[in-house]
Amino acid sequence: MTRRPESAAIIGGGIGGLAAALALLRAGVDVNVYEQVPTLREVGAGIVLTPNATRVLRGFGLGEGIERWGAAPDIWRQRRWQDGRTLLLGRVSEMRGPSGERLFYCWHRADLSTMLRDALPPERVHLGHKLISLKDDGRTVTLDFANGAQARAGLVIGADGIHSTVREILLGPERAQFTGCVAYRGLVPSERLAHLDLPNEAQLWLGPSKHFVHYPVSAGRFVNFVCLIDRDGWTKESWTEPGDPADALAAYDGWHEQVRAIIGAVEGRDMFVWGLFDRAPLPRWSVGRVTLLGDACHPMLPFLAQGAAQAIEDAATLAAVLGEGGDVAETLKRYEALRLPRTAAIQGTARGNKLRNHLPDGPEQQARDAAMAAGEAQWSIGASDWVYHHDAAAAARTGALGLPAASLSGTPA
Numbered sequence: 344m345t346r347r348p349e350s351a352a353i354i355g356g357g358i359g360g361l362a363a364a365l366a367l368l369r370a371g372v373d374v375n376v377y378e379q380v381p382t383l384r385e386v387g388a389g390i391v392l393t394p395n396a397t398r399v400l401r402g403f404g405l406g407e408g409i410e411r412w413g414a415a416p417d418i419w420r421q422r423r424w425q426d427g428r429t430l431l432l433g434r435v436s437e438m439r440g441p442s443g444e445r446l447f448y449c450w451h452r453a454d455l456s457t458m459l460r461d462a463l464p465p466e467r468v469h470l471g472h473k474l475i476s477l478k479d480d481g482r483t484v485t486l487d488f489a490n491g492a493q494a495r496a497g498l499v500i501g502a503d504g505i506h507s508t509v510r511e512i513l514l515g516p517e518r519a520q521f522t523g524c525v526a527y528r529g530l531v532p533s534e535r536l537a538h539l540d541l542p543n544e545a546q547l548w549l550g551p552s553k554h555f556v557h558y559p560v561s562a563g564r565f566v567n568f569v570c571l572i573d574r575d576g577w578t579k580e581s582w583t584e585p586g587d588p589a590d591a592l593a594a595y596d597g598w599h600e601q602v603r604a605i606i607g608a609v610e611g612r613d614m615f616v617w618g619l620f621d622r623a624p625l626p627r628w629s630v631g632r633v634t635l636l637g638d639a640c641h642p643m644l645p646f647l648a649q650g651a652a653q654a655i656e657d658a659a660t661l662a663a664v665l666g667e668g669g670d671v672a673e674t675l676k677r678y679e680a681l682r683l684p685r686t687a688a689i690q691g692t693a694r695g696n697k698l699r700n701h702l703p704d705g706p707e708q709q710a711r712d713a714a715m716a717a718g719e720a721q722w723s724i725g726a727s728d729w730v731y732h733h734d735a736a737a738a739a740r741t742g743a744l745g746l747p748a749a750s751l752s753g754t755p756a
């Protein structure tokens with residue numbers, strides 16, 4: 344019988360891999376991270392961390408960094424594309440922990456990644472290590488890297504993103520699917536937008552076949568924006584390309600002047616365009632002593648701001664089940680049983696939000712806007728309570744799966 348592993352190898356040093364390393368170290372596991380790139384670098388873009396993720400990071404003792412680097416908006420406002428009318432307003436400043444600490448934050452990805460990496464002993468992160476193969480002999484997993492290095496561990500976690508090598512080794516090849524949507528992401532220094540007098544809010548603007556999101560990052564020094572646009576295909580070789588601000592501006596022709604002013608203020612070098620890909624939920628994540636975490640097992644559209652949040656939750660639950668000890672393969676099955684249903688529900692909800700956010704102007708859109716104005720539960724920010732209230736670290740103890748209430752199942756948040 345295999346026992347709790349004394350050593351773990353994490354493949355991938357993205358937000359998921361770094362969070363998992365922190366969680367496992369805290370659980371007393373001897374952990375190493377292997378990352379393919381020679382220098383850890385995050386794209387210049389923003390990311391929202393909702394209460395379910397911030398709760399985990401605060402539990403790692405990162406409260407000081409969160410308050411130093413993050414930006415905590417007061418309001419999450421949804422607005423109409425043409426006239427800027429408020430459709431829905433959520434007071435995210437009221438989402439607080441037990442001691443009154445804020446839980447809803449907007450981040451520059453590089454700040455988040457730096458905070459996580461700095462919390463790890465540097466010798467635990469091995470850069471320039473691209474995994475090419477692994478072999479599980481039932482007691483130890485042997486890892487081979489493209490640079491000729493070899494490593495052994497009692498447990499391997501594939502946190503290597505949507506094009507995961509570990510997933511392919513475990514479950515076979517399967518291409519990610521283009522979701523019919525692209526994202527232009529840009530960062531603008533806040534002083535360049537001073538004339539707009541933007542409030543301390545995250546705003547989401549809804550329009551036909553596209554939406555637009557902006558929020559402060561880096562303690563308010565920058566405004567991050569994302570243009571999410573329906574598109575028929577993605578023909579580029581890579582998943583990310585430099586983006587032309589003129590293309591984005593043309594796509595938002597006729598939109599409210601605030602939206603156009605934000606896009607118009609970006610410099611070309613600060614803008615990228617991404618094809619958005621996802622996969623259907625996998626039937627399983629673990630084989631023997633090897634499992635998956637984050638985008639490697641549940642890539643999703645960013646329409647519920649949950650991709651990284653779910654990777655962070657995975658990390659907390661995995662560390663909690665490992666902390667209980669026992670047979671490694673059985674422990675990984677328990678991790679999967681606690682995580683797979685929730686992440687599959689969130690993947691589905693994120694897909695549903697694409698339809699909901701991009702309705703063409705007409706009767707369906709008018710009914711949606713009226714329901715939002717009337718505060719109907721399924722359109723309110725409270726529809727995301729099942730996502731935000733989950734405590735992933737406690738889940739191993741409580742067995743909570745963090746699924747939507749039946750009445751709200753599948754409804755967009």
Ligand SMILES: Cc1cc2nc3c(=O)[nH]c(=O)nc-3n(C[C@H](O)[C@H](O)[C@H](O)COP(=O)(O)OP(=O)(O)OC[C@H]3O[C@@H](n4cnc5c(N)ncnc54)[C@H](O)[C@@H]3O)c2cc1C
Pocket residue numbers: 354355356357358359360377378379380389390391392472473474475502503504505506507508526528569617619636637638639645648649650651652653654
């Ligand atoms: C436009 C957009 C907006 C988003 N907004 C949000 C948001 O607001 N909130 C949110 O929670 N999520 C958001 N997401 C999703 C979030 O970015 C991802 O879910 C998250 O970054 C996934 O983290 P990860 O660590 O699982 O994977 P990744 O970040 O992809 O990291 C994987 C790492 O593994 C490394 N790697 C790959 N192959 C190998 C190998 N063979 N050997 C060694 N290393 C390897 C890679 O170099 C990389 O560093 C957004 C995504 C997009 C595209």
